[in-house]
Amino acid sequence: MLEEFLWVEKYRPKNLQDVILPDDTKQIFQQFVDQGNIPNLLLTGSAGVGKTTVAKAMLEMMGADYIVVNGSLSGNIDTLRTDIMNFATTVSFSEGRKYVILDEADYLNPQSTQPALRNFMEEYSKNCGFILTGNFKNKIIPPLQSRCSVIDFTFPKKDAPKLAGAFFKRTCEILEAENVPYEKAVVGEILQKHYPDWRRVLNELQKYSATGRIDTGILANATEESFAILIKYLKEKNFTAMRKWVGQNVDSDPTALMRKLYDTATEKVSAQSVPQLVLHIAEYQYKSAFVGDQEVNLVAFLTQVMADVEFK
Numbered sequence: 001m002l003e004e005f006l007w008v009e010k011y012r013p014k015n016l017q018d019v020i021l022p023d024d025t026k027q028i029f030q031q032f033v034d035q036g037n038i039p040n041l042l043l044t045g046s047a048g049v050g051k052t053t054v055a056k057a058m059l060e061m062m063g064a065d066y067i068v069v070n071g072s073l074s075g076n077i078d079t080l081r082t083d084i085m086n087f088a089t090t091v092s093f094s095e096g097r098k099y100v101i102l103d104e105a106d107y108l109n110p111q112s113t114q115p116a117l118r119n120f121m122e123e124y125s126k127n128c129g130f131i132l133t134g135n136f137k138n139k140i141i142p143p144l145q146s147r148c149s150v151i152d153f154t155f156p157k158k159d160a161p162k163l164a165g166a167f168f169k170r171t172c173e174i175l176e177a178e179n180v181p182y183e184k185a186v187v188g189e190i191l192q193k194h195y196p197d198w199r200r201v202l203n204e205l206q207k208y209s210a211t212g213r214i215d216t217g218i219l220a221n222a223t224e225e226s227f228a229i230l231i232k233y234l235k236e237k238n239f240t241a242m243r244k245w246v247g248q249n250v251d252s253d254p255t256a257l258m259r260k261l262y263d264t265a266t267e268k269v270s271a272q273s274v275p276q277l278v279l280h281i282a283e284y285q286y287k288s289a290f291v292g293d294q295e296v297n298l299v300a301f302l303t304q305v306m307a308d309v310e311f312k
Contacts, residue, residue, distance in 0.1 A: 045153025048199030051133040066099040072107035106134030182214035235311040
């Protein structure tokens, strides 16, 4: 099966003890399990931090019946109503309440589907609980938020060393279990780049394990591949994808990226656009020495390039 092939599924924690979270956050979830009853929850935070993993782990530990509905794939009202109604009204194979994990709930239409979900939660409250996950809490309508206990998966900076250290140990164990030779420094660099997106780290490591080993050679390949993706977004004038790319790569030196654009200008950019690109590079390299937020400055630079430069 595909999910058995994917490391993120194969090594997904089955209990809260194995989930990498701050201790105080993990304790909240453990109390729900100990009580044998989980209130309606809204778990929010950036991608890959373990929201769905925590929901599944709690329910597995309790032995509860549950289904997972993907809000971005099954987000229309009729599908949602059918899935939830069929599940909520059938006989349970375990004691206690059933649960619906509504993944990516922030993709549900706030004008139609989200208000309908509010009614579902009330109608089936006696025998069915709901756990919503989403990256953006502000995209969930207030009436839904008020019906849930909201738990934010934004981790304090003080917890970063401990959490990163725990995940570094876990990734090394996975690489050893998969018989993939690796250099610890390279694994650490990949983890540092994508922290706290655990899913992204595992996906990157699995992708590069196809070369036979995780070593310094993959970092150069990763850089070139990432740059090619950025050029594609600029060429397509895809602002949303470009901004997301910057968010994932802002830990790199912005001036180094600008220099790489300068060095590859004749290869990537039409001849008549090269002078304009050089002017933008000079302007924003100078600004980067003074700005308070490098991410905003880099997005502004790439937006200017996207608007004024023609790519081949």
